[in-house]
Amino acid sequence: MAEANAPLRGAGRRRAFWASLGARALANPLLALAIIVSLGAAAALVAVLLGPAVMALVRWVARLLGWGLLLLALWGGYSVLLAKVRPARRLLNKLNLWLSGLAFTAAVWGCLAFFRPPGGLLAEATYGGYLGLAIIGAPDALGGLIVAGLVMAAVVLAAPRRSWRSARWLAPRLWRLYRRYPLHGLPFKALGGALAVGRLVLRRRRREPEETPPAAVAASDTPPSEEAPAAASVPGAAASAAAGHPPAPAAAAPQEAEAKPLRGLARALYALRSEGRPAPPPQRWVLPPLKLLDDIPEAQVSEDDNEKRARAIEEALASYGIEAKVVQINPGPAVTQFGLEPGWVRKFKQVRELGPDGRVRVDKHGRPAVHQEEVSRTRVKVDQILALDKDLALALAASSIRIEAPVPGKSVMGVEVPNPLPDIVSLRSVLEGPPFQKLHGKSRLAVALGKGAGGEPVAADLQKMPHLLIAGATGSGKSVCMNALIASILMFNNPEEVKLLLIDPKRVEMTPYGPIPHLLAPVIVDIAQVTNALKWLNHEMDGRYRKLAALGVRNVEAYNEHPAAERRLPYLIVVIDELADLMMTSPVEVERSICRLAQLSRATGIHLIVATQRPSVDVVTGLIKANFPTRISFAVASQVDSRTILDTPGAESLLGRGDMLYQPQDAAKPLRLQGCFVSDAEIERLADFWAHGQPAATLGTLPVVTTERLDLTAVAPPLPALGDSGPSGQDSDDELLEEAKVIAREHKRLSTSLLQRRLKIGYPRAARLVDLLEEEGVVGPGEPGKSREVLGGRIAAAAASEPSSQDAHGPQP
Incomplete structure (x- = not known):
C-alpha cells in the first residue's frame, strides 16, 4: 500500500515545491529577476544551438497551416475551457455540434485559400496555407461549391431536425415550381446547340486549306457582303483568280484591310446563316426619349396662405357650432386638400360650488357660484359638415369646394379648395414618377392620368x-x-x-x-x-x-x-x-x-x-x-x-x-x-419621331415597317340598294341563302319560323338568313309580331303577268 502511494506523494511534493518557489519569487523581487534571467539565458542558448532547424520548422508549419493556425488555437482554447467547465461525458452527447464546428472551420479555412498574399512568408502558398488548398482543390468555381457544401453541412449538423422540417416544407414547393416552369430540357438543348455550333465551326475549318496564310483565312471567314466590294475594287482580281494565279500583293493589301475576321458568337451566327438557318433578327425599333416631352417646373404653393385657409375653415365651422380641426394640408396642382378631423358635441351641466363647511358659495353679487362640468360627448356627424359646403366656399371666397368623406385610407375628411393659381401637370413629370415606372415594369399598357389632390402622380393599367x-x-x-x-x-x-x-x-x-x-x-x-x-x-x-x-x-x-x-x-x-x-x-x-x-x-x-x-x-x-x-x-x-x-x-x-x-x-x-x-x-x-425618327446611324439601316393598313371599304361594304341582289358570292358564307330566296318567291310573306320548318334549321341561322334577305332587298323590314313582306316575290309576279297580257291583247301600236 505504501509502495502504491509513493508516486502520489512524489507528485504532491513537486507541486508544493513549485508553489513555494512561486510564492518566494512574488515575495522577493530579486529572486524573480534571477529566475527570468536564467530562463532567458537558457532560451538564448537553445536558439543558438538549434536556430536554423527551428526557423525551418516554423516556416514549414506557417506554409502548411497559414492563418489557419489561429483557428487551431481557437479550437484548442475552446476545448480546454469546455473541459474545465463540463465533464467529458457531457461533451460526447453534443457530437453533432463538434462535427458542425469542424465543417464550418474547414469552410473558413477554404475561404482563406482563395487569397494569396503579395509577398512575405506565405507568398508561395495562400492565406489558408497548403492545407486550405487541399480542402478546396483550386481557387475556382468548384472550390466555391466545396465551401458552400461545407457551410450547408455545418448548418444541417447543427440543427438536424429543423433542417429536415425545412427540407420537407421546401421540397413540394420546388416540385410545383418545376412542374409549372419545366426547365429539364434547357441544359440538354443548350448543350445540343453548343455542339451543333462547334461542329459547324470545325466543318468550316476543315474546308479551309492548311497552307492558307492567316490573311487569307481571315478574308474567307468574312461574309460575302464584305468580300464582294473588296474584290470589285481591285482590277484584274477576278481574272487572276480564274487563271489560278494568286493576286498581287498590292491588290491583296486593300482586301486584307477591309476583311475583318469574325470571332466568337459572330462567327457562329454566320456559320448558321451559311447553313440556311435564319439568324436572330436584330432589334428594329427605337423608342422615343423622354426629352421629346416638355419639362414644366412645378409652382410652389405658399405655406402661409394654406395656414390662413386652414384657420378660416375652422372658424367658419365654429361659427355654426361645429368643432373641427385641420390636421393635414396636402397641396396639389389645382386644389389643396385640407384633412379635417371632426370634433365633439359636448354636453355640460351646471354644478353649484360648495365651501369647506358644506354650504353653497355665493359670488360678489350674492348669487350661488356655479361651474360647468362635461357630462357626455359624441363625435360630430359627417353629414353636418357635408351640408355646409356652400357656406365654406363663401367663407373661403372660392367658386366651389368638394368635400370627400372620408379620404380613402385616412380617418379624416378631405376639404378640397381651389388654388388661386392652378399648376400645369406635364406628362413627363408623371411618366418619370415612381407609380408609373413601377406599373410600366408589369404592363405594356400603362398610361399616365395626372396628379391627385395631394400632388401624388397617378397611373393606371389599361389591361x-x-x-x-x-x-x-x-x-x-x-x-x-x-x-x-x-x-x-x-x-x-x-x-x-x-x-x-x-x-x-x-x-x-x-x-x-x-x-x-x-x-x-x-x-x-x-x-x-x-x-x-x-x-x-x-x-x-x-x-x-x-x-x-x-x-x-x-x-x-x-x-x-x-x-x-x-x-x-x-x-x-x-x-x-x-x-x-x-x-x-x-x-x-x-x-x-x-x-x-x-x-x-x-x-x-x-x-x-x-x-x-x-x-x-x-x-x-x-x-x-x-x-x-x-x-x-x-x-x-x-x-x-x-x-x-x-x-x-x-x-x-x-x-x-x-x-x-x-x-x-x-x-x-x-x-x-x-x-x-x-x-x-x-x-x-x-x-x-415615329414617322421619321428611326435614324440609320442608330440601327445601321432603316427598319422594315409594315405599311399595310386596314381597308374599311373591303371589310364590310355598304348595303346594296333595295331590289339589288348585290355582287355574286357576297353572302356565300351561308349555302342555304339561295334556297331561302326560292322559298321567299313562293310566298307573299316570309317569317323565321317558315324557314325553320322548310330548311330544317335552328332559329339563329334562320334569323340570319332573314337578315341577309332584307339586306339584298328580297324582304321588307320587320315589325314586332308580324312576318315580313316579300318584295322580290311581288316584283317577279308582276314581271310574269306582263307577257300574258300582251299575248291576250296583241301587240301595241
Missing part, C-alpha cells in the same frame, strides 16, 4: 381597366386627356406591340397621329366607315379567340409567350373621340358592336377608349355603362350628367381645364385628379 369611358363638357380637357393616354402608349411601345384605331368625327383632334406606323388604318373621320370598322373588330376578336382556343391559352399574353404561336398578336386600342355623333347616325349597330367588344375583347388584347361630351342616357346607355367599369368625368353641366357617367354627384362642381374625377374599377369612390397636359408641339414631335 386591367379593361375599357375606359370619358365624359365632359366642351373645353373641360377631355381631348387633352385622350392625347395624354395615346402619348403614354406611344412612348413605350413599338408598332409590333400595339396597334391603334383612331375614330375622330371632329376631324381635327387626332389627325396629327396620321403618319405614325402604329395605326391599323388611317384616322377615321367619316362616320359611314365607323360601322365597318366596328364590324371588322368583332371579326378580329372572334378570329383571335379561335387562335387562343387552338393553343389552349386564356389570353393574348399567354399566346404570345407560347412557343407554338405563329407570330405575336399586338394589342389593339380603339379610340373614339365622340360617341354622340355615332349614336345619332346608327345607334343600334354602334351600341351592339361596342357592347359586344366591351364584353368579350379583354382576353384578346382589344381595348376601347370612348369619349363623349354629352353624357345623356340616350348616348351613354345603361348597357354601355355596364360594360365600361372604369370611367373618367370632367366638368359637366348638371348633377344629372354626373350621375349618368359616375352614378354619383360631384362632377358638376369641377373646375375644368383638366380637373376630373377618376372612377377605377376596384374603387368605391371616384378620385379627384388634375389631368396631364400635352401640347400640340409635343404631339408633333412624337409623331415626327
Whole structure:
C-alpha cells in the first residue's frame, strides 16, 4: 500500500515545491529577476544551438497551416475551457455540434485559400496555407461549391431536425415550381446547340486549306457582303483568280484591310446563316426619349396662405357650432386638400360650488357660484359638415369646394379648395414618377392620368381597366386627356406591340397621329366607315379567340409567350373621340358592336377608349355603362350628367381645364385628379419621331415597317340598294341563302319560323338568313309580331303577268 502511494506523494511534493518557489519569487523581487534571467539565458542558448532547424520548422508549419493556425488555437482554447467547465461525458452527447464546428472551420479555412498574399512568408502558398488548398482543390468555381457544401453541412449538423422540417416544407414547393416552369430540357438543348455550333465551326475549318496564310483565312471567314466590294475594287482580281494565279500583293493589301475576321458568337451566327438557318433578327425599333416631352417646373404653393385657409375653415365651422380641426394640408396642382378631423358635441351641466363647511358659495353679487362640468360627448356627424359646403366656399371666397368623406385610407375628411393659381401637370413629370415606372415594369399598357389632390402622380393599367369611358363638357380637357393616354402608349411601345384605331368625327383632334406606323388604318373621320370598322373588330376578336382556343391559352399574353404561336398578336386600342355623333347616325349597330367588344375583347388584347361630351342616357346607355367599369368625368353641366357617367354627384362642381374625377374599377369612390397636359408641339414631335425618327446611324439601316393598313371599304361594304341582289358570292358564307330566296318567291310573306320548318334549321341561322334577305332587298323590314313582306316575290309576279297580257291583247301600236 505504501509502495502504491509513493508516486502520489512524489507528485504532491513537486507541486508544493513549485508553489513555494512561486510564492518566494512574488515575495522577493530579486529572486524573480534571477529566475527570468536564467530562463532567458537558457532560451538564448537553445536558439543558438538549434536556430536554423527551428526557423525551418516554423516556416514549414506557417506554409502548411497559414492563418489557419489561429483557428487551431481557437479550437484548442475552446476545448480546454469546455473541459474545465463540463465533464467529458457531457461533451460526447453534443457530437453533432463538434462535427458542425469542424465543417464550418474547414469552410473558413477554404475561404482563406482563395487569397494569396503579395509577398512575405506565405507568398508561395495562400492565406489558408497548403492545407486550405487541399480542402478546396483550386481557387475556382468548384472550390466555391466545396465551401458552400461545407457551410450547408455545418448548418444541417447543427440543427438536424429543423433542417429536415425545412427540407420537407421546401421540397413540394420546388416540385410545383418545376412542374409549372419545366426547365429539364434547357441544359440538354443548350448543350445540343453548343455542339451543333462547334461542329459547324470545325466543318468550316476543315474546308479551309492548311497552307492558307492567316490573311487569307481571315478574308474567307468574312461574309460575302464584305468580300464582294473588296474584290470589285481591285482590277484584274477576278481574272487572276480564274487563271489560278494568286493576286498581287498590292491588290491583296486593300482586301486584307477591309476583311475583318469574325470571332466568337459572330462567327457562329454566320456559320448558321451559311447553313440556311435564319439568324436572330436584330432589334428594329427605337423608342422615343423622354426629352421629346416638355419639362414644366412645378409652382410652389405658399405655406402661409394654406395656414390662413386652414384657420378660416375652422372658424367658419365654429361659427355654426361645429368643432373641427385641420390636421393635414396636402397641396396639389389645382386644389389643396385640407384633412379635417371632426370634433365633439359636448354636453355640460351646471354644478353649484360648495365651501369647506358644506354650504353653497355665493359670488360678489350674492348669487350661488356655479361651474360647468362635461357630462357626455359624441363625435360630430359627417353629414353636418357635408351640408355646409356652400357656406365654406363663401367663407373661403372660392367658386366651389368638394368635400370627400372620408379620404380613402385616412380617418379624416378631405376639404378640397381651389388654388388661386392652378399648376400645369406635364406628362413627363408623371411618366418619370415612381407609380408609373413601377406599373410600366408589369404592363405594356400603362398610361399616365395626372396628379391627385395631394400632388401624388397617378397611373393606371389599361389591361386591367379593361375599357375606359370619358365624359365632359366642351373645353373641360377631355381631348387633352385622350392625347395624354395615346402619348403614354406611344412612348413605350413599338408598332409590333400595339396597334391603334383612331375614330375622330371632329376631324381635327387626332389627325396629327396620321403618319405614325402604329395605326391599323388611317384616322377615321367619316362616320359611314365607323360601322365597318366596328364590324371588322368583332371579326378580329372572334378570329383571335379561335387562335387562343387552338393553343389552349386564356389570353393574348399567354399566346404570345407560347412557343407554338405563329407570330405575336399586338394589342389593339380603339379610340373614339365622340360617341354622340355615332349614336345619332346608327345607334343600334354602334351600341351592339361596342357592347359586344366591351364584353368579350379583354382576353384578346382589344381595348376601347370612348369619349363623349354629352353624357345623356340616350348616348351613354345603361348597357354601355355596364360594360365600361372604369370611367373618367370632367366638368359637366348638371348633377344629372354626373350621375349618368359616375352614378354619383360631384362632377358638376369641377373646375375644368383638366380637373376630373377618376372612377377605377376596384374603387368605391371616384378620385379627384388634375389631368396631364400635352401640347400640340409635343404631339408633333412624337409623331415626327415615329414617322421619321428611326435614324440609320442608330440601327445601321432603316427598319422594315409594315405599311399595310386596314381597308374599311373591303371589310364590310355598304348595303346594296333595295331590289339589288348585290355582287355574286357576297353572302356565300351561308349555302342555304339561295334556297331561302326560292322559298321567299313562293310566298307573299316570309317569317323565321317558315324557314325553320322548310330548311330544317335552328332559329339563329334562320334569323340570319332573314337578315341577309332584307339586306339584298328580297324582304321588307320587320315589325314586332308580324312576318315580313316579300318584295322580290311581288316584283317577279308582276314581271310574269306582263307577257300574258300582251299575248291576250296583241301587240301595241
